[in-house]
Amino acid sequence: MFRFIVRRLLQLIPTLFGLSILLFIWLRRLPGGPETAILGERGTPEMRAAIRHNLGLDEPVLVQYGRFVRRMIRLDLGTSISTKREVTTEFLQRFPGTVELTITAMVIAIGIGIPLGYLAARRRGRLLDHMSVGGSLIGICIPVFFLAYILKAIFSENLGWFPSSGRQDPTLGATRITNFFVLDGLMTREWDAAADALWHLILPGIALASIPLAIIVRITRASVLEVLNEDFVRTAEAKGLTENVVRRRHVLRNSLLPVVTSIGLLTGGLLSGAVLTETVFAFSGIGAFVAEAISQRDYPVLMGFIMIIAVVYVLVNLIVDLSYSLIDPRVRVR
Amino acid sequence: MALLEVEDISVTFARRGQRAVHAVDGVSFSVDAGEVVGLVGESGCGKSVTSLAIMGLLPKQPGLRVGGKAVFDGTDLLQLDDRSRRDIRGRDIAMIFQDPLSSLNPVIPIGLQVTEVLTRHRGMKGDVAAKEAAALLDRVGIPDPKRRLKEYPHQLSGGMRQRALIAMAVACQPRLLIADEPTTALDVTIQAQILELLKDLVRDSGTALVMITHDLGVVAGMCETINVLYGGRVVETARRRPLFREPRHPYTVGLLGSVPRLDAGRGERLNPIPGSVRDLLPWQEGCAFAPRCTRRVDACVGEPPELVLAHDGRSYRCVNPAPLPGLARAADAPVPAKSEPAATADGTGQAAEAGTDVPAAGKPASGPVPAPREEEKP
Numbered sequence: 106m107f108r109f110i111v112r113r114l115l116q117l118i119p120t121l122f123g124l125s126i127l128l129f130i131w132l133r134r135l136p137g138g139p140e141t142a143i144l145g146e147r148g149t150p151e152m153r154a155a156i157r158h159n160l161g162l163d164e165p166v167l168v169q170y171g172r173f174v175r176r177m178i179r180l181d182l183g184t185s186i187s188t189k190r191e192v193t194t195e196f197l198q199r200f201p202g203t204v205e206l207t208i209t210a211m212v213i214a215i216g217i218g219i220p221l222g223y224l225a226a227r228r229r230g231r232l233l234d235h236m237s238v239g240g241s242l243i244g245i246c247i248p249v250f251f252l253a254y255i256l257k258a259i260f261s262e263n264l265g266w267f268p269s270s271g272r273q274d275p276t277l278g279a280t281r282i283t284n285f286f287v288l289d290g291l292m293t294r295e296w297d298a299a300a301d302a303l304w305h306l307i308l309p310g311i312a313l314a315s316i317p318l319a320i321i322v323r324i325t326r327a328s329v330l331e332v333l334n335e336d337f338v339r340t341a342e343a344k345g346l347t348e349n350v351v352r353r354r355h356v357l358r359n360s361l362l363p364v365v366t367s368i369g370l371l372t373g374g375l376l377s378g379a380v381l382t383e384t385v386f387a388f389s390g391i392g393a394f395v396a397e398a399i400s401q402r403d404y405p406v407l408m409g410f411i412m413i414i415a416v417v418y419v420l421v422n423l424i425v426d427l428s429y430s431l432i433d434p435r436v437r438v439r
Numbered sequence: 440m441a442l443l444e445v446e447d448i449s450v451t452f453a454r455r456g457q458r459a460v461h462a463v464d465g466v467s468f469s470v471d472a473g474e475v476v477g478l479v480g481e482s483g484c485g486k487s488v489t490s491l492a493i494m495g496l497l498p499k500q501p502g503l504r505v506g507g508k509a510v511f512d513g514t515d516l517l518q519l520d521d522r523s524r525r526d527i528r529g530r531d532i533a534m535i536f537q538d539p540l541s542s543l544n545p546v547i548p549i550g551l552q553v554t555e556v557l558t559r560h561r562g563m564k565g566d567v568a569a570k571e572a573a574a575l576l577d578r579v580g581i582p583d584p585k586r587r588l589k590e591y592p593h594q595l596s597g598g599m600r601q602r603a604l605i606a607m608a609v610a611c612q613p614r615l616l617i618a619d620e621p622t623t624a625l626d627v628t629i630q631a632q633i634l635e636l637l638k639d640l641v642r643d644s645g646t647a648l649v650m651i652t653h654d655l656g657v658v659a660g661m662c663e664t665i666n667v668l669y670g671g672r673v674v675e676t677a678r679r680r681p682l683f684r685e686p687r688h689p690y691t692v693g694l695l696g697s698v699p700r701l702d703a704g705r706g707e708r709l710n711p712i713p714g715s716v717r718d719l720l721p722w723q724e725g726c727a728f729a730p731r732c733t734r735r736v737d738a739c740v741g742e743p744p745e746l747v748l749a750h751d752g753r754s755y756r757c758v759n760p761a762p763l764p765g766l767a768r769a770a771d772a773p774v775p776a777k778s779e780p781a782a783t784a785d786g787t788g789q790a791a792e793a794g795t796d797v798p799a800a801g802k803p804a805s806g807p808v809p810a811p812r813e814e815e816k817p
Binding site for chain 1: 494496498501521524525526527528529530533534536538541542543544545546547548551555556559560591593604607
């Protein structure tokens with residue numbers, strides 16, 4: 106187990122190396138540069154050159170890359186060109202929001218998706234089955250930002266049940282420790298702050314959950330249908346076990362294997378930020394920030410964020426693989 | 440009174456827009472307490488479906504119809520509600536399946552798969568259940584049972600897996616055990632061991648056993664009464680000796696004739712039954728075996744052959760049965776079928792031969808005679 110984890114983490118090094126090279130090349134080939142973003146249309150060539158020189162962008166790409174790698178090794182990601190703050194600071198401030206949003210979305214998607222997929226399989230060909238299959242198709246087809254707008258319009262602007270933007274009501278003056286607002290509220294016993302942060306998560310969480318939910322429903326349904334036909338389920342039935350035991354112990358556990366894999370991939374995807382949802386709800390996560398950084402050609406932010414997201418993605422998948430081996434003894438890792 | 444009395448069980452799978460499939464079409468047989476009964480036939484003859492119908496284990500699907508009666512100890516199993524059926528399954532009637540690997544849950548240790556039966560039907564829990572489970576594994580010949588309880592199915596060999604399944608089946612000392620091709624997925628030496636184990640268990644506990652198989656070697660070594668199935672009906676029922684010595688139904692004759700034999704001369708060919716199970720006549724229109732039968736006569740087609748009751752409780756469903764070898768006379772020879780007189784004559788010759796030779800073939804339980812393999816599962 107330990108060796109497996111170490112091996113996977115070591116594999117991360119060449120992955121990151123390759124990724125950084127590709128990123129470097131792609132970013133430098135984008136037309137324009139930070140100086141255009143800063144100066145706009147009016148900058149003179151001299152002003153542009155001065156900014157490029159200050160940022161070290163006039164040096165050869167190889168030299169720039171060497172400097173980047175040297176800093177990377179010291180875990181220093183540099184300073185944002187547009188906000189003039191350390192990339193690491195920016196990340197630590199924004200990533201918790203994305204993590205909270207991802208967790209909310211996945212809790213919704215898993216909490217509804219697995220039971221619904223299971224029930225659809227058990228009632229195959231009946232109304233609930235048709236509704237969940239049809240519903241999941243709609244869930245996949247509706248663009249997330251559109252759903253986000255509709256949810257916002259109905260539930261916060263018309264009905265006023267939920268806040269329409271932000272991560273927390275700033276007038277609460279909540280204490281910040283980890284920047285996970287819900288967690289901070291619980292740690293400082295500022296219950297109203299925690300509840301308010303949670304309240305802010307619900308609508309964007311639902312919007313973001315729509316696609317993972319649809320995928321989880323479908324995968325669970327298909328997997329349960331397959332497992333129901335397995336010989337060992339028949340054996341369990343032949344033993345006279347109660348329906349409950351057959352379902353829980355024999356059907357559900359085996360059906361979850363493929364679901365777990367897809368949950369990992371979906372979570373990794375959500376963690377890399379949901380630009381549109383975050384924009385609609387003015388939710389400060391990494392998605393909107395990265396999108397902004399692209400238009401600003403904020404190279405350090407882009408490089409740093411994408412590298413960290415890659416690490417997070419690999420870690421999430423590592424966790425999935427480990428949990429997989431907990432569920433299925435046949436893939437126990439060594 | 441018989442322990443299990445199966446009367447006229449039929450299983451039909453109907454699909455919209457398609458002709459209904461009569462997988463089982465009026466099967467009747469009975470099992471006495473402590474008796475070993477064989478259900479024999481080739482793939483698709485309905486033997487597994489019959490047993491699943493009795494157990495109430497047929498996959499629930501629209502269009503499935505089960506008719507008839509299966510009276511176990513005074514109660515008709517087919518009339519029971521789901522709950523009472525679950526009470527009987529595993530406790531009074533247990534079942535062993537064909538493929539031990541796929542029949543075991545891959546993600547649960549063997550121990551739990553044994554103890555869950557004990558918990559369900561005997562109320563055992565924790566250490567008591569674990570201890571009993573170890574004792575059961577020991578009883579079915581699994582060495583080092585304590586360690587095995589913690590292992591998963593993929594860590595056991597094929598033979599061990601089937602032993603574990605048998606342990607689960609006999610955990611509650613059922614009165615009836617149904618074994619559906621328990622040795623088909625195993626290699627020959629293991630087959631013999633498993634059959635030996637089943638024989639011992641049945642003898643020691645007085646459990647009745649229904650042995651479902653296509654392997655005549657298995658039948659010869661174990662069963663006291665044998666029911667031969669074809670096309671979803673029992674075509675011949677007899678005690679073991681008479682069946683092997685003087686089979687009456689041409690299908691039984693064909694089955695016996697197609698067993699490879701060690702004492703056959705070099706270059707001698709097997710005598711398979713021509714055609715396949717798919718060349719089936721619906722029973723309503725005559726004998727289902729008629730299209731493949733070497734003793735076919737005009738009377739075979741038209742209406743279903745009646746069950747003929749012969750002496751000492753044997754019965755067969757044939758209008759032109761194979762002659763008893765001692766009585767084989769020219770007058771008894773069948774009226775040749777129109778199209779292939781040569782084949783017919785040939786078939787008769789074989790029949791008589793097979794009939795007289797069989798006791799020798801009956802000896803090895805599943806010994807060195809390689810059994811005919813099933814090509815496809817129903």
